[in-house]
Amino acid sequence: MLEARDLACFRGERVVLAGVSFQLEAAGALLLVGANGAGKSTLLRLLAGLLRPEAGAVLWDGRDALADRAAHAARVRYLSHQDALKPALTARENLEFFARLWGGGVEAALAALDLLPLADLPARVLSSGQKRRLALARLALAPAPLWLLDEPTVGLDAASVERLGLLLARHRAQGGMVLAATHLPLPLPGAGELRL
Numbered sequence: 001m002l003e004a005r006d007l008a009c010f011r012g013e014r015v016v017l018a019g020v021s022f023q024l025e026a027a028g029a030l031l032l033v034g035a036n037g038a039g040k041s042t043l044l045r046l047l048a049g050l051l052r053p054e055a056g057a058v059l060w061d062g063r064d065a066l067a068d069r070a071a072h073a074a075r076v077r078y079l080s081h082q083d084a085l086k087p088a089l090t091a092r093e094n095l096e097f098f099a100r101l102w103g104g105g106v107e108a109a110l111a112a113l114d115l116l117p118l119a120d121l122p123a124r125v126l127s128s129g130q131k132r133r134l135a136l137a138r139l140a141l142a143p144a145p146l147w148l149l150d151e152p153t154v155g156l157d158a159a160s161v162e163r164l165g166l167l168l169a170r171h172r173a174q175g176g177m178v179l180a181a182t183h184l185p186l187p188l189p190g191a192g193e194l195r196l
């Protein structure tokens, strides 16, 4: 189980998050909502272990999740709102990079986001929605229990949102958890909502 207990975080001189608490069980999903600047991305970065909380704790099965950074990194798939692609590598090579880190089948991951027809194109020539699909295809590599997704559907067409919905459903059916920051509808039935 993931638990955030009374988290606070500064960005620059400002308190961005204060008193943020929630729990998420296996197969659970939580939508982070709130105005621009409310702290959704900040909370995801914090849960990913990329920022230190000023106060409070992130717990995994009751223990400090951030005490062992490597163990936490292994349980998390964090997709920021940037696609983090290497522009000179092809779509397939971009995924191969992550498959070397995490394992998993590259061809199946490409197929999950309908990217096989684009697999040999350099990432730099992909459209913004295609780049987003390639970033999301990482989720279809090897499983990890906690997905942290920042605006995952920005730029996606309806068919791609549906494909992402299938990935999310499969992940949760296997006990995976999802936290997603979004201003757009997301196919996450039964998800809770945390307003920041």
Ligand SMILES: Nc1ncnc2c1ncn2[C@@H]1O[C@H](COP(=O)(O)OP(=O)(O)OP(=O)(O)O)[C@@H](O)[C@H]1O
Pocket (backbone or CB within 6 Å): 011, 012, 013, 016, 034, 035, 036, 037, 038, 039, 040, 041, 042, 043, 181
């Ligand atoms: N590196 C930084 N230094 C200083 N302030 C920052 C930094 N990064 C973010 N902030 C500030 O922290 C606040 C929260 O930003 P954050 O990106 O978490 O918001 P958000 O809820 O994800 O917004 P959006 O809906 O626009 O994506 C904003 O006021 C932002 O200006």
